[in-house]
Amino acid sequence: MSGQESTEFDPTEHPHRRFNPLIGKHVLVSPHRTKRPWKGQTEAPVLAQLPKYDAECYLCPGNTRSGGIQNPKYQDTYVFDNDFPALLSSPLPTQRTSSEPPNPMFTSSPVRGQCKVICYHPRHDLTLARMEVDDIVSVIDGWKGIYIEEGSMLRESSSSEGHVQIFENRGSMMGASAPHPHGQVWTTSYVPDEPATELHHLATYSPPSTPPASHPRGLDGKPHLLLSYAAEEVERKERVVELDESGWVAVVPFWAVWPFEILLLPYKRQIPSILQLTPEEQEGLARIMKKVLVRYDNLFSCPFPYSMGLHQAPLPPIDPTKEVAQTHFHFYPPLLRSASVRKFLVGFEMMGEVQRDLTAEQAATRLRDVSEVHYAEKVGVDQ
Amino acid sequence: MSGQESTEFDPTEHPHRRFNPLIGKHVLVSPHRTKRPWKGQTEAPVLAQLPKYDAECYLCPGNTRSGGIQNPKYQDTYVFDNDFPALLSSPLPTQRTSSEPPNPMFTSSPVRGQCKVICYHPRHDLTLARMEVDDIVSVIDGWKGIYIEEGSMLRESSSSEGHVQIFENRGSMMGASAPHPHGQVWTTSYVPDEPATELHHLATYSPPSTPPASHPRGLDGKPHLLLSYAAEEVERKERVVELDESGWVAVVPFWAVWPFEILLLPYKRQIPSILQLTPEEQEGLARIMKKVLVRYDNLFSCPFPYSMGLHQAPLPPIDPTKEVAQTHFHFYPPLLRSASVRKFLVGFEMMGEVQRDLTAEQAATRLRDVSEVHYAEKVGVDQ
Ligand SMILES: [Zn+2]
Ligand SMILES: [Zn+2]
Numbered sequence: 001m002s003g004q005e006s007t008e009f010d011p012t013e014h015p016h017r018r019f020n021p022l023i024g025k026h027v028l029v030s031p032h033r034t035k036r037p038w039k040g041q042t043e044a045p046v047l048a049q050l051p052k053y054d055a056e057c058y059l060c061p062g063n064t065r066s067g068g069i070q071n072p073k074y075q076d077t078y079v080f081d082n083d084f085p086a087l088l089s090s091p092l093p094t095q096r097t098s099s100e101p102p103n104p105m106f107t108s109s110p111v112r113g114q115c116k117v118i119c120y121h122p123r124h125d126l127t128l129a130r131m132e133v134d135d136i137v138s139v140i141d142g143w144k145g146i147y148i149e150e151g152s153m154l155r156e157s158s159s160s161e162g163h164v165q166i167f168e169n170r171g172s173m174m175g176a177s178a179p180h181p182h183g184q185v186w187t188t189s190y191v192p193d194e195p196a197t198e199l200h201h202l203a204t205y206s207p208p209s210t211p212p213a214s215h216p217r218g219l220d221g222k223p224h225l226l227l228s229y230a231a232e233e234v235e236r237k238e239r240v241v242e243l244d245e246s247g248w249v250a251v252v253p254f255w256a257v258w259p260f261e262i263l264l265l266p267y268k269r270q271i272p273s274i275l276q277l278t279p280e281e282q283e284g285l286a287r288i289m290k291k292v293l294v295r296y297d298n299l300f301s302c303p304f305p306y307s308m309g310l311h312q313a314p315l316p317p318i319d320p321t322k323e324v325a326q327t328h329f330h331f332y333p334p335l336l337r338s339a340s341v342r343k344f345l346v347g348f349e350m351m352g353e354v355q356r357d358l359t360a361e362q363a364a365t366r367l368r369d370v371s372e373v374h375y376a377e378k379v380g381v382d383q
Numbered sequence: 384m385s386g387q388e389s390t391e392f393d394p395t396e397h398p399h400r401r402f403n404p405l406i407g408k409h410v411l412v413s414p415h416r417t418k419r420p421w422k423g424q425t426e427a428p429v430l431a432q433l434p435k436y437d438a439e440c441y442l443c444p445g446n447t448r449s450g451g452i453q454n455p456k457y458q459d460t461y462v463f464d465n466d467f468p469a470l471l472s473s474p475l476p477t478q479r480t481s482s483e484p485p486n487p488m489f490t491s492s493p494v495r496g497q498c499k500v501i502c503y504h505p506r507h508d509l510t511l512a513r514m515e516v517d518d519i520v521s522v523i524d525g526w527k528g529i530y531i532e533e534g535s536m537l538r539e540s541s542s543s544e545g546h547v548q549i550f551e552n553r554g555s556m557m558g559a560s561a562p563h564p565h566g567q568v569w570t571t572s573y574v575p576d577e578p579a580t581e582l583h584h585l586a587t588y589s590p591p592s593t594p595p596a597s598h599p600r601g602l603d604g605k606p607h608l609l610l611s612y613a614a615e616e617v618e619r620k621e622r623v624v625e626l627d628e629s630g631w632v633a634v635v636p637f638w639a640v641w642p643f644e645i646l647l648l649p650y651k652r653q654i655p656s657i658l659q660l661t662p663e664e665q666e667g668l669a670r671i672m673k674k675v676l677v678r679y680d681n682l683f684s685c686p687f688p689y690s691m692g693l694h695q696a697p698l699p700p701i702d703p704t705k706e707v708a709q710t711h712f713h714f715y716p717p718l719l720r721s722a723s724v725r726k727f728l729v730g731f732e733m734m735g736e737v738q739r740d741l742t743a744e745q746a747a748t749r750l751r752d753v754s755e756v757h758y759a760e761k762v763g764v765d766q
Contacts, residue, residue, distance in 0.1 A: 009493045010475040015469070017573065018491040025576050028494065030469040086398070086413040086731070088736055093392040101591040105612045106637055107402040110392045111411065164736040175727030180478065184730065189399065193408050208484040229488045254489055272677035284406030332733055343556030345728075348469070350715055351692030352548040352575035355469055 006040035011082050012359065020255035021196045021205070021225060028355040034362065045301035045375055046339055048177055050125035059180035061122045063182065072120075076118040077142040078092070087113030087186060091157060097149045113162070113188040118142050120181040127170070127303060129179050129293035130374060135285035143310070144274050150187040151315045162315040165193045171305025173334055175343060183308075191314050198311060201225065202324045208374035218270045219321050226326040230267035239364045242291045243267075246284025250292045252364040257354045259343055260299065260363050261361060262280055273312040292331070298370040300337035307332045386411045388748065396740065403638035404588070404608060406580045411738040417745065424499045426682035428758055429722055433508035433562055442563035454502075460525040470496030470569060474540060478524055496545070496571040497744035501525050503564040509566050510553070510686060512676035513757060526568070526693070527657050533570040534698045544572045544699040554688025556717055556725060566691075574697050581694060584608065585707045589615040601653045601703050609709040613650035616626060622747045625674045626650075629667025631673045635747040641715045642726055643682065643746050655706035656695040659677050675714065681753040685722035690715045702766035 009016070017026045050068060053254035058065045061073045064272060067083040094109050099373045121131055128136060147164050154162040168183035169176045191199065205225035213230040219222030233239055242250040264285075289376065296304035304359035309332075318346045334342045336358075349355055371378070392399070400409045402615055403635075441448045444456045450466040476493050502523045504514055512521060530547050537545040550557045551566035574582065588608035596616040601607030616622055616634045625633040630651035635644060654660060660668065679687035692715075696708035717725045721743075754761070 007474070007476050011491050013473055014476050014493050015489045015495065016493045017488070022485050027572075028575070032471065034471065084416065086414065086416065086740075088398055091390070093390050093391045093397050100635065103615075103617060104402070104404050104591060105608070106397045107404075108397045109396050109413070110397050112398065124706065137667065150459075163735070165731055165732045166606045167734045168729075169730040174729045184733050186735065188411075188735070192411070193730075193731075193737075194735055208487060225488070232486075232488060242513045291461075307729045307733050309730070311734070330734060332729075344552075346690045346715075347550045347552045348548055348575075348691050348693070349570050350577075351550045351694070351713060352546070352569065352571070352577055354576075357469075 005174075012199065012361070018255045020253075022201055022255075023194070023228075024201060026257055026353055028284050028353055029359060030355065030357050031359050032363075033357040036190060047376060048179075048303070052123050054124045054180070056182050057124055059119050059182055060124050061177055069210040074119065074122055075086050076138055077121070079142060079146060080117055082115035082117055082184070085115035087111065087115055087188060089114045089153065092189070111189050112157075112184060114153065115187075116146060118146065118183050118185060120183065124180050126291060126340075127293070127297075128168075128258075129297050130376070131181070131290070133283065133286045133290055136289055137283055139183075140274060140277070140282055140286060147274065147312075147315070150185070154187065154189060154315050160189060162189050162192055163189060163190065163195055164315055165195075166305060167309040169307050171303060173305040174307050176305075179303075185277055185320075187315070195311050195314070199314070199325060202326065213321060216269055218269075218326075219272070219323065224270055224324075224326065226265055226328065227267070230265050234267050238361050241295065241367045243362055244284040244291075245290040248278045248281075248284050248288045250288055251368065252360040253311075256360045256363065257345075257356065258334065259336050259356065259358050260296070260333050260367060261360075262324050262331040262367075263328060264331070265294065265326065270323075271327045272325045274310070274327055277327075289329075294299065294372065294374045295367050295370050296333060298373075298375050299367065300335060300339045301375045304333055304335065306334075323383055388570070392561050395744070401638045403636075404612075405584055406582060407576075409637055409734055409736055412742060413738065413740050415746075416740040417742070423430075427565055429686060430759060431562075431686070435506050435508050437507045437563075438512075440561055440563050441501075441506055442502050442561055443507050457502065457505055460504070462525060462529060462532060465498035465500055465567070468498035468740075470494065470498055470571060472497045473513060473578065476565065482611055491725050491751050495540075495553075496569060496573050497536065498570075499529060499568040501529065501566050501568060503566065507563050510676070510680075511551075511672060512680050513545060513759070514673070515566070516666065516669045516673060520666055522566075522659070523657060523665050524668060530695075530698070533568070537570065537572060537698050543572060544574055545570060545572050546578055546690065547695075547698055548575065548578075550690060550692040553689050554648040557690050559688075560681055562686075570698070571601055578694050578697070582697070585709065599650075599652055601709075602655070602706065607653055607707075608708065609648055609711065610650070610653060613648050617650050620743050624678065624747055624750045625671050627667040627671040627674075629663050629670075631667050632670045633663075633671055635743040639741055639743045639746065640739065641717065642677070642719050642739065642741050643714075643750060644743075645714040645750075646711060647671065647675065648709065648713070654710045655708045656710055657693070660710075672712070676755045677718060677755065678753050679714075681758050682750065683722045684758045686715055687718065689717075722739065723754050 013033055015030050052058055061071055064298050065083055092112050121135055143166050150164050186284055186373045202225050207223045211223045211228050215228050230249055234249055235382055239251045247266050249267045250262050250264045253263040312327045313323045316377045336343045395414055398413050400410055400411055436443055443702050444454055447453045448466055475495050503519055526549050533547050548569045585608050590606045594606045594611050599610050613632055617632055622634045630649050632650045633647045636646040692713050695710045696706045717724045
């Protein structure tokens with residue numbers, strides 16, 4: 001330290017750019033804009049007392065959906081085909097052959113796939129944050145079932161690699177159509193841009209120096225970007241929100257875009273897909289998901305809106321030992337300062353690059369500082 | 384045509400993927416979801432009668448902003464430094480030198496820049512759509528002034544290439560803080576991801592075959608991606624919304640993500656930045672911008688929200704004849720079916736890839752079908 005402190009780069013003070021090696025993009029960070037004292041949440045806790053069953057909900061057991069189909073009186077999870085799917089499972093139409101070379105400016109190709117809905121629980125008023133760990137284990141079983149089934153569907157009819165995108169939109173701010181706990185699964189006869197970009201960066205990762213022996217290696221014995229990253233985050237601690245000894249860590253990633261974005265990933269070994277989870281890992285995953293989501297809800301004492309997604313190996317599953325994929329979950333919540341103040345991804349962020357004020361380290365600290373007990377239980381809302 | 388029509392790929396019927404050669408990404412298109420008849424707009428026209436001057440508006444002439452600074456009684460455009468900038472113009476802090484190789488998973492670098500606001504007009508109740516063409520010509524002059532000035536600022540202090548991002552967020556849905564007509568300019572000591580990606584694809588464009596002699600060439604005499612694209616769109620017509628003989632075309636691009644996204648670009652010659660506009664081109668640009676924005680407002684009879692951004696050559700301007708950049712504007716409006724139904728970019732779109740139902744061709748048809756006269760003038764709202 002010299003007398004130059006005032007002009008030495010300090011990422012907690014100075015505008016800077018961070019690099020996301022998983023997708024090869026940057027984020028502009030403006031920490032000088034968060035110098036004002038953190039005002040905390042000033043709104044009253046959101047205690048919407050939802051009924052355990054809602055006759056108007058198209059997802060509740062026994063109710064009839066808009067297409068006229070009646071839901072069974074399911075007791076556990078319930079999977080059905082989306083009544084208004086963005087993808088169709090019918091065979092691919094044929095493309096007219098042309099003698100002209102393809103025009104790179106007007107390239108389109110037919111795709112196929114399937115859109116499913118998975119109800120997490122029969123009870124209308126629950127959320128993943130307030131479900132039992134065992135119930136979340138059942139949800140993961142439901143995801144496994146769909147992943148296997150969709151793999152067969154694609155194998156039957158395609159030679160190409162496909163993808164199963166498991167995700168959840170929670171809250172009307174994220175376009176969710178109903179509060180009933182549920183997620184979606186879209187299968188595509190190709191690997192979409194986001195996971196394809198990640199897989200490309202995982203496959204081409206080359207560390208600048210040999211990682212320490214304490215960092216686990218990938219299934220091929222080589223350094224693995226996401227395993228080395230998770231190991232470093234566990235050591236550095238400052239961005240860790242939750243850690244589960246079964247081998248999972250939840251961090252606000254160094255390159256987070258959303259204010260309270262979380263990356264949930266294994267830190268002990270490479271797990272190409274949820275099919276390779278041990279029972280202990282699956283239970284640990286359920287446990288850490290619940291803990292993360294309780295912290296989210298407690299941050300502004302509201303049902304925290306988010307999009308959550310699972311990235312794993314493409315379909316149909318090939319030899320898992322040859323996979324570069326590492327199972328991980330992204331949580332992208334839009335809230336910024338309270339239950340009603342959201343981040344807008346507009347203007348410079350659309351035209352230039354994504355930007356944030358709060359640093360990832362500040363966000364992780366805030367998430368660690370809230371209670372581990374759900375706010376609705378504290379104020380005595382009946383379960 | 385054989386008897387196989389039912390299974391021959393038809394992009395107006397079948398789910399497909401389109402490729403965006405400007406950024407190397409795809410969009411999933413689900414046209415089968417728009418088979419239902421177009422319901423048009425069912426809400427009453429939005430006729431918010433704003434005052435010509437609002438004492439509470441921080442952008443109106445003569446008013447005092449939150450920082451305590453008083454706006455002059457400006458008559459034309461007015462440019463000032465953002466009171467709460469995401470970037471600072473102070474000299475770059477120095478980075479501690481390290482003996483260790485840089486860690487690709489924790490890479491950050493200090494950046495500098497500047498954030499400015501440009502009021503388009505002293506009148507609180509106007510928008511670009513309702514301003515006179517001459518007044519929009521003045522706005523473009525304002526942009527030119529900032530571009531030159533920011534270039535000098537960067538040249539003085541940096542050796543690296545920078546970027547001037549001119550943009551506008553319009554409407555509270557896009558996070559705009561005030562209805563007063565205004566835009567923003569963020570200058571950065573680097574080229575942000577979006578324009579950098581575009582410039583990379585422009586620089587590496589290699590057409591699969593020699594384009595027709597009727598397609599204009601770039602300044603280097605070679606085929607240019609955006610010039611060939613614009614020339615093809617002018618010929619094909621189906622995605623063209625407006626065309627100005629001075630050399631501008633507004634299209635819903637083949638690879639549009641937002642329902643009524645528009646790309647406004649030159650089709651006659653390469654124009655690296657707005658500094659190279661002829662007076663005729665500048666006036667034509669003002670004219671076509673106004674026409675596009677009138678169509679937007681008329682689509683749902685409301686002040687159409689959008690983010691608009693200008694991409695052009697990086698800073699400091701080097702020899703324009705060696706530039707690959709082509710001046711163009713992106714318009715990203717969030718509305719889908721009415722003044723209140725917006726598209727959410729969530730779930731699969733965040734985790735997989737962007738998706739749309741309405742095709743670019745359908746969107747262009749709807750924009751062409753609305754009146755050229757602003758709805759507020761039709762119902763006799765006084766200017
Ligand atoms: Zn991922
Ligand atoms: Zn662009």
